[in-house]
Amino acid sequence: YWRKMLGGRSDLSSVKLNVDGMTCYVVGVMPPSFDYPTETEIWATPNGEPPSTSRTAHNFSAIARIREGFTVEQAQADVSLIGKQLRLTYGESTDAVDFTLIPLQKFLTRNVRQGLWLLLGSVGLLLLVACANFSNLLVGQLLSRQREFTLRVALGASRLRLTRQILIENLVLTLPGAILGVILATFAVRLLLVLDKGNLPRLNTISVDGRILLFACGLGVLIAVALSFLPGLRSRHDLHIDLKSGARGQTVGGRGARLRGAMVIGQIGLTLVLLTGAGLLARSFLNVMAVKPGFETGGSVVMTLSLPTTITVEEDEKIRQFYVQLLDHIGQLPGVDAVGGINGLPLQGRSQNGQFLINDDPSQKGYAVYRIASSGYFPAMKIPLVRGRLFDASDKANGQHVAVINQTLAQRYWPNGDWVGKRIQFGNMDQDKRLMEIVGVVGDVRDSSLERDAEPMLYGYSLQRPQWWQVARLSIVVHSQTKPETLIPSLRTTVTGLRSDVPMSFAPLNEVVSASFDARRFTLTLFGGFGVVALLITIIGLYGMLAYSVTERTREMGIRMALGAQRANVLGLVIKQGLKLAAVGVVIGLLGAWGLTRLMASLLFGVTATDSVTLLAVVATLGLVTLIACYVPARRATKVDPLVALREE
Template identity: 35%
Template sequence: MDTLLQDLRYALRTLRRSPGFALVAVFTLALGIGLNTAIFSVVNGVLLRPLPFRDPDQLVRLHHTHPEKAAEGGPFSPQDLEDLQAGATGFEALAGYLYQAGDAALNLTSNGEPAQVQASHVSKEFFPVMGVNAALGRTLRPEENVPGADRVVVLSDAMWRGRFNADRSLVGRTITLQGEPFTVVGVMPPSFSFPATEVEAWVPISLIGEDDIPRERGLRWMNVVGRLRPGTSPEAALGSVNAVLARLAAEHTDTNEGWGRARLETLRDSVVGPVRPALLVLLGTVVLVLLVACANLANLLLARASARERELAVRTAMGAGRGRLVRQMLTESLVLALMGGVLGLLLAVVGVRALLRLSAGTIPRPEEVGIDARVAVFALLLSIVTAVLFGMVPALRAARGSTSDTLRDGGRGGSERRGGTTRAVLVMAQTAAAMVLLVGAGLLVKSFWKLVSVDPGFRSEQVLLASLEIPEDRYDGLAKNVYRNELIRTLGELPGVNAVGAAKTQPLQGGGEAYEFTLPGRTGADATMSPASGTLIVSPGYFSALGIPLLRGRTFEANDDLEESPAVLMIDQAASRRYWPGADPVGQTVSLGETPFTIIGVVGDVRTEGLAADPQPTVYFPFGVAPRSATQLFIRTSGDPALMAAAVRKAIHGVDPLQPLAEVRPLSSAMADTVAQPRFFTILLTLFGGVAVLLAALGLYGVVAYTVTRRKTEIGIRMALGARSRDVVQMVVGRSALPTGAGILVGAFGALLLTRLMASMLFQVRPADPATFIGAALLLGVVALVASWLPARGAARIEPTQALRAD
């Protein structure tokens, strides 16, 4: 212990004598350790921490599948769920819920300004299956999930704190939702956010009436979550589900044919699975950044050990063993690493907050992300490992030096011969790591550029989006259409407005309703039309407001919204190609149940499910066929749409002062939200790649500058014997080009292997994209050339007489 304390005191005294070196080393380490700790805190909160439910490993999600229709993640009909609850033997219970982002709002008209609340409708089994109790009050009771007793609500912690100021007396009181008094029975813990972080309230699923979604076996709209029986494997539970579904497919051939199987995934995979590859790639990225930093510091310590050769030789001559010297230098490295770790942990606290802000809701379970004991231990262990990584090579190199040679040479030139190969290897290593990161960042940048350059099928420029939910307490049935049409008419009269349209959902966010149409005169699989993107409900002005081209026939007109008008629909080009290849579908008749519909027009394809998804067959209904409450208004303006927001709000409240508005913003802003996750990961990987390149450049510059300093006499002699400045520059740059070029080649090979892990993150870009690899190599080569040329230029200016005199 006394020896250790002596080593610590000596290390601190040594570092105090070199404050510049100590500051550079500590801040370099803090950057690497801070980045790793921040990303690890995200990985820890999202991937490693157990889900905040009772026995979370027993929770699974079920997805109804239809191979012929390429449906791999479909919901279930209420009738199918009831049959599964009665016949699937592998579960303690199965629960249904409905939540559709952008189409799950309830109007709140009490406690301040009218607002929209994002709500999930849940079955009576939902909270028992999830195994989570309310933090305040209670959850929904089974007897409350029936019409007449279902005016009850459970609030999220964020809703309770943000809207109701964390008022504990709120439980048991009523709030006004959809114009009706709802009793607040409980508030959930902050960690509970299923099925989405945006959910602010949970209400009984019995509130969804027949007018909203008919209870028909062929209409599949209920998501299903289940809890496995103890000791039952997921495979066995899925087998019991498929047995029930196969029986239903045989018994109900009109609605269930082809729907005889399901897919099961753990709830953890459902929640965090989509971001797991990206988070692991980010973790690997910051590890490479740390390795680059360690290589830099190893080179700094090598240079510093060279400058201390005489000191170490004297200590050896006085009896210090090589082991003691290694331990002393490792102690200095450990002191630096711990100081860097402490500062890195402070940077990680700031970094985590910045990451959560930058992620803008794209990271699941954000409430679980933070600096806890596990993250602090990670930072401590990382500091120790880092100390060994960057301290071992210089320590061993210094301890192997020849004492007699060092004392005889006075420390001149000996280390250059001994340490040149080591420094070259370190330069190669950090260049290789930087190459891997540059390729990864380049692939994501190219992928993101291709993604945002995709034609979505509509024009968002100069379009303002206004989202609202029509109050059902004041507008029932077809009165919703009358009110919506009045809003459209009023907005259309505003100066600067060119067109106004409406739809139930926003483009790029899915939300099509699942209907299956019968095609008269056809048999087998061709006898039905089940559009993959579902059926979208729109107003007559929808297509002109969004600039969706009409290819054949006509669009909806005002009369098509009337109840007594003939039933009509429109389809997109993808549906035309799929169901009427080589023929004109306009004028054709399809049936929904007993109701015949005439196809009146074909419009261009829209990427309804997102920019990364190819356009799929889509059907369009007028609101007259399905008078829904959810309404997205699209206002095409002649100027900047953002400048129209205030006028649009005023116009809507002029029609109904109590109408809550969820958002009024440019449609381009809403489109940007749909690519928020790839943008987030692209920014981070590009930032980390840039940091690695900068560290690699600084490391190369430091190595070359140090080499020039150590070879100053040699360079002076060469110039005295007639070497030109250009020859000196070529010599210095040429010697640095070998490890740099080798590092680029090794890094390219490593990137070729590692970027395969990024395949799921890329859009229309191959992991082995040649242009990205060539571009990264050229960029890194140019950076390395500049980093070595700067000190080489200084070497070329050495005066031979001064160099020889200094020697």
Template identity: 30%
Template sequence: SYNEFRDMRENNGEVFADLAALEFAVAGIGRDHEMRRSFAFLTSENYFSLMGVHPFRGRFYNAEECRPNANIPVVVASYGFWKRQGGRADFVGCTLQINGQPYTVIGISPEGFCGASALIAPDVWVPLGMRAQLGSAFGDSESMHDLANPKNYTLNLVGRLRSALTIESAKSRMPVISQRFNAMQSETEFQREVQIQKPSRFSLSTSPEDDGPITLIGTLLMAMAGAVLLIACLNLANMLLARGTARAKEIALRLALGASRWRIVRQLLAEGLLLAICGGVVGLILSIWCNNLLLHSLAALLNNVNFSFIVDLTPNFAVLAVTFVFCLIATALFSLGPALKATKSDLVNDLKQQVGEPARIGRFSRFFAPRHISVMAQIALSLMLLFAAGLFFRGAMKAAGLNPGFVAAGDLVTEMDFTLLKKEPADARREIFSIIQRAGELPGVKAVGVGTMLPYGNFTNTRRIMSTRSTLSNDPKAPDPGASALYTATTPGYFESIGVKILRGRDFTQSECENRDGRQVGIIDEEMAKKLFPNEDAIGQHVRYTIPPRDGSPNDIEIVGIVNTHRHDVNNETPLVRLFVPFAQGYTGNVFLHLRLATQGRQSVAGMIGTVRSTLREIDPDLPIIQMSPYVDLLDRCVGLWIVKLGATLFGAFGLIALLLAVVGVYGVKAYAVACRTREIGIRMALGAHRKDVFALIMRQGALQTALAVFVGMLLSLAAGRVLAQILYQVSPSDPFALITSSVILTMAALFACFLPARRATHVNPITALRTE
């Protein structure tokens, strides 16, 4: 509570140098009747000083403005929000409409500042004294508006440890603070434990575990990039080995004239470093270009999410330093070995220009020569990356091919959030029904309906229900008679407008949807009917919530209709079950208006946006419209589907780059091997060998090396599949189709790379080959 925050700030056992309070709220921020939903952070007056920042312009709010229930409407705008508003010099002092109320901008936060989070940032910072007006982003009630209420436990605390303390040492002092907290409560209240954690860098949470998925994905991407880097290093190492062999006479001559081995190694390393730095610069430029593509894709997604995220992918000093370090590592990987080998030369043979592999090398040593081992490693790593790309591609195909169970084509969706205007629920419902009536009169509109949740949207609302004839057992081993259902309040016409069929029973009536205290009825989907009433007709049956409504409303719902099963997202193999209730009984403030048009073409649906928007503005100029879009566009920007597609794209790109590098590597090594064995091939052909024998000789070695590399690559692929299992979409981590397909593609590519040098070997002229020796 606020009182506990003040007490802890003054008496924290010498743990914190400073302590600030933080709360999150959803705010509708707009000007000139245009509104965007975003996060607003409500903080105490010392939050900015604790974070060590100063205002870019203007000032931050003071203690008086943060006093509980001060109700002084001032706001600090973020730097990004100020830039999006045109970056006007007179922005400080202007008025913003936040949740329908005027706020005065008193300052602008510094560029890039987003508080304790690295990704999620607010558009505005608001003093805690405005808590009653904005509310909370994660559930709110009227009793929790007053910060002076000692039972209002809605604040998050952010502290800066004293310089001599670590997290672990601070944790050991928390029990004393916990005892002080509990001593401030009455004996009837629950006991609490004060914990200290590093703030999550990627979410609005104090739980570090929330960073797990992002950390896992980042680690996997770094591992894939590292594998590609290793393949490239092996490729260049082969090139430098070949170059060292070609320069054998030059190096031998330098050594014979007194040059030290270390001096020659330094020269070769410098040449390798130059290659690495040039490659690093080109790679950095390509990464900036790829980052821009990723940001463009992310921007389209965030337009659907309607929250502000700070994603700065501009290279900074740290990125440049890491790039340089990787250049040094790459230099050591692909230059050091060839440089040391080049200086371990046989001066006599090298000065005599005895090019090629010595005759004493046997088949086994030639088969497992360093450059051949390098090529086989490239093939194995490339197969692993191709297999990973295949798994994600298979998942993306499955996600794209799912039947959602509704018809998105021809549906224009408008999201409106009446909670941003603090409008009374009864007034908002009346306005929504007026909107339905006016929208239904528009030309080309076949059906209109409103629901409180959007299938394939970004938010869910669930209720656990069970048959009224079932009872909950205290035995944890007993079968669960209930089911967790997606909970949606709808108006008449909703199912027709979204393209969902009523299989049995009926839709809700107008009176049921307008009267909050009317008859308790519900509609369920097929899956729910099968689960709760497997051997009987669900129509006329009664269900109840496992946790009764807090407002004391009746907990007995009669089933009056059954609709076909339809999905809510792409993340579950089996669609989640659904419960629909009349609109007035489940209205929460955020609604989705569906207009089913006579045409299903996307362009025709998009062409109606202007007409619908102007019609809605005629009803209410301040209508809190969050987004208006053809439903098919919203499905394409679905977060789950976007993540699956992004994984397929990124891993596919890594796989293709690795495949290209492996093919180039195989071709280069085989071409160099044929050049080194020109004399041997000439002798074989002079002694009667046919061209097909020479061709078979080169291809046989390449095929055996490819087979061995593919075998090792399959083992690596299966191991990689286990690592990727957590983020795969409905695909086995050992999917045989992906494994076989990637193996065949890589084998064919490697054999094609062997074919060209082998074909060239068959055209060696024995006389010319022997004469050159």
């Protein structure tokens, strides 16, 4: 901001900024690396106005650095004592019973920590699948040259020289592959930034640097070194036997086949684990999307306005008149069915709650989410009226203040339905101590998240409550039969016609709601992507192993068919080999999935970690792709000409 808006000027003594109607003097510039809260450009001191000063509203988090020589436990004891002292001093006017110290890193990652660990684990599983597949291909290639290596040893080549040659050949494959992977990773990081949309803390600081390159190259060297010893180990066997078994179909022997089979089994098992996790997340995502939020999104556009936080009585009245005129003008636009405003849309993760008092029972206190809405808000959002009435023309700005509550609040505090005419005081939130009379009950709306039950909620009438409380996050919901792209220019013109200095943004309501799924969608996309990539790698690995096995067993296939075996028998022989490997891999994978799904239980919604439908679907998918991977080499085996196969031997 200092560079973009202030030109990087060194003299800041005369720089003044207008922030929410307040004049702020610039006293310092933070370094570019400081970004907390994320994407913040201006830090200003609190304005000292309610609800900032309310002792029953929860609006601030304090950040402290523990003095050197003190432990977290000691600091926790001190702040707990402060909480008790506040309770003794201010009594019922505060609910600050205790404070909890949380390490900042833990606080920043509190909602994503488990997901990050699971993603890290999934990356590790995918890495193992890729390494196993690559190793399998190299093993097949090296063992196919076993007769060559044995012959060279017989002619006097040392095993060290042989191993060195294989190491160089392997490095020629692994190191360029590692470098290519790092290059692709730079593009993958950019893709992550697009997919994340601000859900992961400090993701914008991630970059591919020398450490990543070193890790990738180190892994490539490790694989190359490990596989370089294989021919040397094989050449320690009896040279006479190895040379005699140089015919096709006998070059590798049972040990090589078992090694490659074990790698395929491992790939299938790891892939099943990833696919099971992705399947459970997908079902959870669908379950969340199926939850009814308590309002309808179709045909509605959200217009968000940013007005200065007003303080004086005169400014408050100006904002009130602007608000009334704006809603009236928008309501007259062609195609508009309903229009209403509120100071905080649902599912934005910004629920503000506070303590309210019930007038006829001062001893009874409660907590509720506090919203300020206009009379047209409920029709615009299609929030049903359950009992009583909504705000209407009889509710004057200087008359009896009224409120509408949701079903959860009504059932919690007036289970007998005697809420009619009850008066409550919610002045700790907007500092207006006048009592509000409950006139109606509307349906529940899931405010903070679709995954959480509806919270008690109270709506004050926008024309009666202080305007400064509303304008900082004023959202106008417009329900119309007109397409959004046609309606938005009219809305923009309407606003600028009344007040030209108001920043505004527009979005279809369904997109606003969809944004609340971003964190879950991001995790599902990554986990699902890893699962699909692992599945493709496994298919390639299984196909490659079986194709090599068919080539290796050409003589055997020829003899079988020469002795009367049908093509269907040969086809079944190869497919059976692949299905055996898949069956063992599935059993191992189910055991791994059993452990993984318990770690991700908190990420699931409406589905258990042992969901049989998901497990059966994953197993069926693996079985199907195994058949596909087996069929092509099996079909090739049926086309072996017995005479040609025997003549080659």
